Amino acid sequence: MPHSWSGARIDLHLDLDATGGRRSALEAALRGAIRRGRLPAGTLLPSTRGLAQELGLSRGTVTAAYDQLVEEGYLTTRPGSGTRVTEVPRSTQAPAAAEPASAAPRHNLRAGLPDASAFPIRAWLASTRRVLDRARPEAFGFGEPQGRPELRAALADYLGRTRGVITTPDRVLITSGHYQSLGLLSDVLAADGIGTAAMEDPGHNLYRGVVRRAGIDILPLPVDARGARVEELTGRVGAAVLTPAHQYPTGVPLHPSRRQALCAWARSTGGLIVEDDYDGEYRYDRQPVGALQGVAPDHVVYCGTSSKTLAPALRLAWMVLPPHLVRPMTLAKQQADLFTETLGQLVLADLITTHAYDRHVRAARLRYRRRRELLLDRVAARPGLAAHGVPAGLHTLVTLPPDGPTEEQVLARCARDGIALRGLGELHHDPAGRPQGLLVGFAAPAERAYPAALDALFAALAAPTADGRDGGSAPRPEPEPDRFRDGKADLTPGPVAE
Secondary structure (H helix, E strand, O other): OEEEEEOOOOEEEEEOOHHHOHHHHHHHHHHHHHHOOOOOOOOEOOOHHHHHHHHOOOHHHHHHHHHHHHHHOOEEEEOOOEEEEOOOOHHHOOOOOOOOOOOOOOEEOOOOOOOHHHOOHHHHHHHHHHHHHHOOHHHHOOOOOOOOHHHHHHHHHHHHHHHOOOOOHHHEEEEOOHHHHHHHHHHHHHHOOOOEEEEEEOOOHHHHHHHHHOOOEEEEEEEEOOEEOHHHOOOOOOEEEEOOOOOOOOOOOOOHHHHHHHHHHHHHHOOEEEEEOOOOOOEOOOOOOOOHHHHOOOOEEEEEEOOOOOOHHHOOEEEEOOHHHHHHHHHHHHHHHOOOOHHHHHHHHHHHHOOHHHHHHHHHHHHHHHHHHHHHHHHHOOOOOEEEOOOEOOEEEEEOOOOOOOHHHHHHHHHHOOEEOEEOHHHOOOOOOOOOEEEEEOOOOOHHHHHHHHHHHHHHHHOEOOOOOEOOOOOOOOOOOOOOOOOOEOOOOOOOOO
16 A cells, blocks of 8 residues: 655655565565666665654564665665665666557457367366376476477377378477477578578468578469469479468469479479478368378478467477488477477377367367358458368458459558458568458457457458448459469469369
8 A cells, every 4th residue: 555754855655565564565665666766866765763653664674674675785874874775777777668568459360370269178187187197207307309209109190090191200300389390490401501492472471581591592482273383393492391281371272283293393303392281180171181291201391280270379389200300300409499398298199199189170170161151151242352262271361352442451441440360462472463362360269259250351341441442342353264374373263173
């Protein structure tokens, strides 16, 4: 509670929170006043007797508080001169008040995020109890750089039966997210002399930055209705980073003929394929396309993550490596952060081996399929909009009509209305002249909040812009079958062969 002391020299107002004890409260109040500059250097403080009387404290409490702050360097005491505030170095001053954190969006339609409210808490707790009941003391010590053998064994089995991955536990590496996976691999490849890597255009701009930071040049690999144009790969390219099952962001799978051509390129040149299977568990109209790794296991680094199935906060991802990369990648992991936290690995291993993970993914798949269908119904009802990609993943690419509001205008309007989502433009290597579009994530909102999020999005799309263009009045443009046939992109709506 606040207390004031008014003397001949100063007017001191102290807010004492005595929950931790009166002495500690007085110390904290004086320390805070000094740090914030309310008590500048040289200020003469009240005597211990006088301050004790004014605050209703014992003199011993005030004396002990003064003595503690003298020991910490905030105060100095000299016989006959009283107690004064010392010169506090700038480095120990309280930091300036932080800017208030930006408010969370009312509607989260960001691509690639699962519904956090559907996290399997009960199953996770049950697995945690089992893990802690049987954990040996060494489980609480330093972990293994390659990852816990329990999780590597569970993943080898799970990926084999669900994604067609060919591996053994000794070829699995556990990392703290795909961001780290790609960063470690880029460093290893750069050290091995690889100077150029091909990456999809459009593609994830964050991961382009990861590869570039390792000193590797990027060759943009254009994407059309059949996925990445792998025929543009050359012998000077040492690695190709792709999302074959569900291309990010266009949503198309890599065509079978291109999958074959990609594997032939890797075998003939010694190039490495980096397969980012970021949301391969989610296919809504058929069985998911099997992992590319299953047809070229010695030429593919397979990357997966729990961020799309469980939650990004777990920071658990995995890589299935060709034999020659196991040792250098394990060493790189060790040098980066020694090992990924252990208990989460053990819990995930239990979740997989008890099939609770499969049950959770199946339930999520049904839930997300319904949400995607609702989004497609809304897109179909809005002239000029077009949805792209196969029924898969956690997002849908929606392109905008050429005579409607621009991508930039829609994103600005959404930001104003508290709607979080991404645009297509920033994902191109060179955004100039590229198609306008939105990546609408249909998984992130809670179940009950999703319809309202769609209402808000389509209200923003329909609102007129400052230049008078109305997102709801634009007629559907005539199909242009030859549009973007120059290799930059091909986003013509229509069925996609697999």
